[in-house]
Amino acid sequence: MAGNGPLYMGFDLSTQQLKGIVVDSNLKLIHEAKVDFDADLKKYGIEKGVLTNPAEGEVFAPPAMWLEAVDLVLDRLKEAGLEFGRVQGISGAGMQHGTVFWSRDAENLLASLDAGKSLVEQLEPGSKGERRGAFAHPMSPNWQDASTQKQCDAFDAELGDPETLAKVTGSKAHHRFSGPQILRYRTKYPTHYEETARISLVSSFLASVFLGRVAPIDIGDVTGMNLWEISKGRWHDQLLALTSGGKEGVEELKKKLGDVPEDGGAAFGKVSEYFVKRYGFAKDCNIIPFTGDNPSTILALPLRPSDSMVSLGTSTTFLMSTPEYLPDPAYHFMNHPTTPGLYMFMLCYKNGGLAREQIRDELNKTSDSPDPNNTWETFNKTALSTPPLSQSTSSKEEEQMRLGLYFPRPEIVPNLPAGQWRYTYAPQTHTLTPTPSAFIPSDARNILESQFLSLRLRSHNLVKPVQDPTTGTHLPPQPRRVYLVGGGSANPAIAKICGEVLGSVEGIYKLDIGGNACALGAAYKAVWGCERRDGGETFEELIGKRWDEGAFVKRIAEGYSEGVFERYGEAVEGFEKLERLALEEVREGKK
Numbered sequence: 154m155a156g157n158g159p160l161y162m163g164f165d166l167s168t169q170q171l172k173g174i175v176v177d178s179n180l181k182l183i184h185e186a187k188v189d190f191d192a193d194l195k196k197y198g199i200e201k202g203v204l205t206n207p208a209e210g211e212v213f214a215p216p217a218m219w220l221e222a223v224d225l226v227l228d229r230l231k232e233a234g235l236e237f238g239r240v241q242g243i244s245g246a247g248m249q250h251g252t253v254f255w256s257r258d259a260e261n262l263l264a265s266l267d268a269g270k271s272l273v274e275q276l277e278p279g280s281k282g283e284r285r286g287a288f289a290h291p292m293s294p295n296w297q298d299a300s301t302q303k304q305c306d307a308f309d310a311e312l313g314d315p316e317t318l319a320k321v322t323g324s325k326a327h328h329r330f331s332g333p334q335i336l337r338y339r340t341k342y343p344t345h346y347e348e349t350a351r352i353s354l355v356s357s358f359l360a361s362v363f364l365g366r367v368a369p370i371d372i373g374d375v376t377g378m379n380l381w382e383i384s385k386g387r388w389h390d391q392l393l394a395l396t397s398g399g400k401e402g403v404e405e406l407k408k409k410l411g412d413v414p415e416d417g418g419a420a421f422g423k424v425s426e427y428f429v430k431r432y433g434f435a436k437d438c439n440i441i442p443f444t445g446d447n448p449s450t451i452l453a454l455p456l457r458p459s460d461s462m463v464s465l466g467t468s469t470t471f472l473m474s475t476p477e478y479l480p481d482p483a484y485h486f487m488n489h490p491t492t493p494g495l496y497m498f499m500l501c502y503k504n505g506g507l508a509r510e511q512i513r514d515e516l517n518k519t520s521d522s523p524d525p526n527n528t529w530e531t532f533n534k535t536a537l538s539t540p541p542l543s544q545s546t547s548s549k550e551e552e553q554m555r556l557g558l559y560f561p562r563p564e565i566v567p568n569l570p571a572g573q574w575r576y577t578y579a580p581q582t583h584t585l586t587p588t589p590s591a592f593i594p595s596d597a598r599n600i601l602e603s604q605f606l607s608l609r610l611r612s613h614n615l616v617k618p619v620q621d622p623t624t625g626t627h628l629p630p631q632p633r634r635v636y637l638v639g640g641g642s643a644n645p646a647i648a649k650i651c652g653e654v655l656g657s658v659e660g661i662y663k664l665d666i667g668g669n670a671c672a673l674g675a676a677y678k679a680v681w682g683c684e685r686r687d688g689g690e691t692f693e694e695l696i697g698k699r700w701d702e703g704a705f706v707k708r709i710a711e712g713y714s715e716g717v718f719e720r721y722g723e724a725v726e727g728f729e730k731l732e733r734l735a736l737e738e739v740r741e742g743k744k
């Protein structure tokens with residue numbers, strides 16, 4: 154590799170993969186590598202990166218597998234020619250909300266790793282229990298877990314109602330949030346809780362491995378726990394008391410969680426000796442706070458308050474960076490990972506990539522010989538040849554709109570169990586009519602419309618009326634730009650339908666630097682943490698100066714289209730009704 158300037162690493166430990174990327178000071182991508190859990194580490198018995206216990210709605214994954222992935226991804230970067238000695242800073246991201254329970258031996262084990270052995274060999278207990286390991290429990294609850302309804306009810310009730318909890322912590326109680334998860338862990342496994350010396354989030358778990366001691370939780374990611382009082386910037390004692398079983402447990406739980414530094418860019422310390430000896434990292438390589446995967450994703454570009462990002466990974470998330478704090482039980486507000494005074498607005502859906510894949514697979518069954526190298530071909534052709542809302546005649550006012558909900562897993566918003574709902578909606582009479590609830594090819598378009606209508610419904614408070622830059626005419630509220638990231642952003646049909654439903658004055662964009670937005674955001678955070686000027690150059694200032702718009706992003710689809718956008722505006726009303734109807738059906742036990 155030519156050059157000898159400093160390099161920066163960013164990791165993304167997500168549901169299905171660990172990705173590692175390397176950039177230089179100018180944000181140019183130099184190397185990338187990944188470990189795919191299903192392909193590389195199937196021996197852990199996982200599917201799509203996780204283990205499940207459907208009887209209790211549990212979804213979880215073994216941190217031991219992630220340890221093995223760390224060594225593997227570094228080996229792959231070595232094979233790719235990375236000069237580890239040039240790496241000045243490492244940061245990373247972890248899927249949000251998941252907790253890792255460290256044992257009392259963890260600190261010692263992390264601090265005394267032997268570079269001749271693998272991480273997993275040294276931190277996992279032996280299968281016959283011949284060694285004490287670094288974990289008080291072998292599993293980490295995954296963000297898809299739905300086992301904590303009882304604990305969520307207790308969290309919402311503790312402060313009076315979901316609205317108050319959302320105002321105080323940024324979100325109402327959610328199954329996957331760490332507070333309800335830790336409460337369930339303490340009551341289900343009291344001995345394990347007792348033996349838990351420290352609790353990390355997935356992000357701070359990964360930081361701990363690189364640091365060689367348990368790392369603090371990050372200021373952005375801490376707001377995905379239902380335990381942090383955003384306006385005061387501190388743990389919420391009453392919620393900690395609920396989680397730990399009473400006031401007397403609060404101090405103990407605070408010790409387990411640790412202090413949270415305010416500055417998302419200040420190094421925790423230098424990289425652990427293990428990585429210096431085993432891979433050749435420089436001794437003075439800095440560990441910059443690791444944050445959640447979504448906060449990290451908004452760091453992949455200089456996002457303006459009127460822009461939005463849609464992350465099409467296993468989950469679908471809709472992200473905006475905003476100075477306004479407008480909490481509501483329907484969505485999440487989180488601390489911005491780098492910039493005090495800014496917040497991250499987020500919507501998150503469990504039924505993202507896997508739900509789309511299910512319809513794709515149904516369609517491929519009907520096709521004679523689906524192309525194994527392009528499994529999305531039939532899905533895309535069908536989605537694009539189906540008219541918007543499946544309205545086929547020119548007399549659109551008269552015609553019913555096809556609407557549906559596709560949830561192979563229990564959903565977050567709305568809080569519905571797994572199921573499918575297929576209806577038609579008459580906008581002139583505001584009525585919904587059920588249709589046979591079985592797969593039909595136009596589901597390909599309908600599932601995409603459904604996913605984007607949900608985003609449009611829930612983000613309307615955040616988007617503002619805009620002016621068309623070429624004609625100066627006033628346009629209805631919509632994002633200025635939508636940036637697509639994550640696996641699904643490679644799909645042109647998804648991009649086109651996204652633009653039709655969500656609008657966006659300037660169109661639909663995608664990062665064009667290779668890599669992965671979340672890991673890139675982490676690497677940029679490492680650049681900022683190590684190279685910001687004394688006196689506090691903000692992340693936006695530093696990255697803004699080095700950002701090469703022409704080279705880094707690509708316009709991939711049209712945004713606002715007059716007529717179509719307004720038509721989807723009517724569909725949003727039907728869609729909201731459909732969600733209410735589905736919730737009622739479930740409440741009444743009809744579904």
Ligand SMILES: Nc1ncnc2c1ncn2[C@@H]1O[C@H](COP(=O)(O)OP(=O)(O)O)[C@@H](O)[C@H]1O
Nearest residue numbers: 167168169170466467506529639640641643644
């Ligand atoms: N061409 C494509 N069209 C639609 N979806 C795709 C395409 N390529 C990958 N995906 C989806 O991307 C998802 C993985 O995205 P990724 O961002 O890597 O996920 P995660 O970070 O959650 O592990 C898979 O569920 C897959 O369905």
Ligand SMILES: O=C(CO)[C@@H](O)[C@H](O)COP(=O)(O)O
Nearest residue numbers: 167168248249296466467468
């Ligand atoms: O739960 C959330 C956000 O609240 C998810 O977005 C997770 O953070 C996992 O994301 P991916 O594995 O899909 O990247």
